[in-house]
Amino acid sequence: MSARAVSFELNGEPVTVLAEPLETLQSVVRGQLGLTGAKAGCRQGGCGSCTVLLDGEPTLSCLVPVENVEDHAVRTIEGHGETDGRSALQAAFHEGFASQCGFCSPGMISVAAALLERNPDPTPEEIGVALSGNVCRCTGIAPIIAAVSDAAGRMRERREASA
Amino acid sequence: MSAPGNGAKPFDVIGRTHERRDALGHVNGSTTFSGDVSFPRICHMKAVRSPVAHARIRGVDFSAAEKVPGFVTSLTAADVPKNVYTILCLIGVEPDEEQVLAAERVRYKGEPVAVVVAETETAAFEAAAKVQLDLEELPAVFDVEEALEPDAPIVTHWGTNYFVYEGHHCRRVRHGDAPAAREQADRVITGRYQMSPIEHAPVEPTGCVAKPEADGRVTVYTNTQAIFFSLDNTAIILQVPPHKLRFIGGSVGGGFGGKVDVIVEPLATLAAMRTGRPIRYVYTREEEMQVSSTRSANRIYITDGVMDDGTIVSREVTSYEDAGAYSRHTPYGCTKHAANASGPYTIPNVSIDVHCVFTNRTPSSAMRGFGVTEASFALEMQMDRIARELEIDPWELRLRNAYRNGDERPYGKTTADATLVETMHAAAEMAGVELSAELRAMTSNDRGQVAE
Numbered sequence A: 001m002s003a004r005a006v007s008f009e010l011n012g013e014p015v016t017v018l019a020e021p022l023e024t025l026q027s028v029v030r031g032q033l034g035l036t037g038a039k040a041g042c043r044q045g046g047c048g049s050c051t052v053l054l055d056g057e058p059t060l061s062c063l064v065p066v067e068n069v070e071d072h073a074v075r076t077i078e079g080h081g082e083t084d085g086r087s088a089l090q091a092a093f094h095e096g097f098a099s100q101c102g103f104c105s106p107g108m109i110s111v112a113a114a115l116l117e118r119n120p121d122p123t124p125e126e127i128g129v130a131l132s133g134n135v136c137r138c139t140g141i142a143p144i145i146a147a148v149s150d151a152a153g154r155m156r157e158r159r160e161a162s163a
Numbered sequence B: 001m002s003a004p005g006n007g008a009k010p011f012d013v014i015g016r017t018h019e020r021r022d023a024l025g026h027v028n029g030s031t032t033f034s035g036d037v038s039f040p041r042i043c044h045m046k047a048v049r050s051p052v053a054h055a056r057i058r059g060v061d062f063s064a065a066e067k068v069p070g071f072v073t074s075l076t077a078a079d080v081p082k083n084v085y086t087i088l089c090l091i092g093v094e095p096d097e098e099q100v101l102a103a104e105r106v107r108y109k110g111e112p113v114a115v116v117v118a119e120t121e122t123a124a125f126e127a128a129a130k131v132q133l134d135l136e137e138l139p140a141v142f143d144v145e146e147a148l149e150p151d152a153p154i155v156t157h158w159g160t161n162y163f164v165y166e167g168h169h170c171r172r173v174r175h176g177d178a179p180a181a182r183e184q185a186d187r188v189i190t191g192r193y194q195m196s197p198i199e200h201a202p203v204e205p206t207g208c209v210a211k212p213e214a215d216g217r218v219t220v221y222t223n224t225q226a227i228f229f230s231l232d233n234t235a236i237i238l239q240v241p242p243h244k245l246r247f248i249g250g251s252v253g254g255g256f257g258g259k260v261d262v263i264v265e266p267l268a269t270l271a272a273m274r275t276g277r278p279i280r281y282v283y284t285r286e287e288e289m290q291v292s293s294t295r296s297a298n299r300i301y302i303t304d305g306v307m308d309d310g311t312i313v314s315r316e317v318t319s320y321e322d323a324g325a326y327s328r329h330t331p332y333g334c335t336k337h338a339a340n341a342s343g344p345y346t347i348p349n350v351s352i353d354v355h356c357v358f359t360n361r362t363p364s365s366a367m368r369g370f371g372v373t374e375a376s377f378a379l380e381m382q383m384d385r386i387a388r389e390l391e392i393d394p395w396e397l398r399l400r401n402a403y404r405n406g407d408e409r410p411y412g413k414t415t416a417d418a419t420l421v422e423t424m425h426a427a428a429e430m431a432g433v434e435l436s437a438e439l440r441a442m443t444s445n446d447r448g449q450v451a452e
Helices: A025-030 A088-095 A105-118 A124-130 A142-162 B023-028 B087-091 B121-130 B178-184 B227-238 B265-275 B285-290 B330-340 B372-390 B394-401 B420-431
Strands: A004-010 A013-019 A051-054 A057-060 A073-075 B043-049 B055-061 B071-075 B112-118 B132-137 B171-175 B187-195 B207-212 B218-222 B245-248 B279-282 B298-306 B312-324 B349-358
Touching (some): B071 B121, B087 B227, B178 B349, B207 B265, B218 B227, B218 B265, B227 B245, B298 B372, B312 B330, B312 B372, B330 B349, B372 B394
Antiparallel strands (some): A004 A013, A051 A073, B071 B112, B187 B298, B298 B312
């Protein structure tokens, strides 16, 4: 087996990489593409720190061979910013002290973005369930859940203002 | 309110929310952690670890590992200029005792015997797995009290399983005459308390990247919590002047005390010097769980002499803290434990023995208040036990015995700036606990006004 070219969409732009057999999406994105926002906490699908969005769905990039994402759309934390540089979720995490060491934050925000896409008004319990695969060892989960609720409110206000 | 002095900024921090400097980078993914740093031609390091807790090393065979495509080099104890050290040598703690790489004996399961360096991480894993260790397993000890029995297997190189404090077999505090006071007490209340080791489990594994520079220095990107401890110990272990090393840290993806040891930097730096190439040495999740330091396991015995009104007249504490196979920060943790083992209470007669015990378990080290937290757990459980036995409200028991300004601590200091009584008042209010008028009237300055 030898390396082969794999093309996919990354944060809205087309990319082509030369991937070794079974090389992970995490390895390619953090290594040759240089986007280190998705972290490598366990590399066995246990911590959630490497989560990216694959066609909008939260995906553990440490477990996915990059060949599997051929012709699909990948969004990393670097692709979440909006006009002021922060998405509503990023702003809520930033201002709500939902990030302490910061290592789990990109994965948490990626999972929360997918949640708010399919459920714009989640209960704290629903947020907790959605984030249950993401480990935080610093802040405790409470400020993180509060930040997701806060972001949902900010997004609702924005929708109402533009309606 | 303004600060005194010319042009000083006003005091406006307390009570207001201030943005964290580093939070924007955390939420947009731009914060650089040490694991995010990479360089062309970087090599990867993996450790060869002991599968048993105690063994004599008869041999290490690299012949199969060296045939793995991408193998670059290997290091053993013989390659490390000062292989035996102790991290707190920087503050005068002796003796040197921890091996950077095990030479003749492994003392805990997972102790590194060698490291291999390879072109890719996969090759490094494969090469490490192919290093053959020839070990003669030895009897091991895993319990702090069994380790102090006369026939216990000896873990250390100096022949006892305890750390020696200024000639003593344990860290001791003596204040008044506790055994005599216990004889005069209305009751004697005893407790045995035990804590298991606790793993910090940071989401970011311990690791670093060491990069040799053209000027002969090595730059080390590390997630240590103690950048100068790590730099100075690396310089000592490698026997190079500290100015040959440049350590860059700052972003720690969870530490909690678990990243103050000096584990990955010396070997990565040594390999960078040997190969002339950047070296990445990052723990796997398994290594983080198995071999990184823990909070020490503890067994704590408390014997209190108590009067029927709740006055504690004597407290005798015997603690055993499990250092694991090497000292790291545990001798220091035992000293903190000894200073705090009578609690934030004024007890006129105190006797404390804290044993820093070596076993064949994973070395323990710093973790959030280490030494003190374990003491607090045991003695607050003990305070609740006293309250139950005397049928006294546990708030009243604590408030009556709480230390006051001017009281002498068991280790000889005079209490100043105490706020325990006031803090307990605030805690009671937050918890919705109604305290009696007498308890509410207490202050940290009222010792002497309360009838003895």
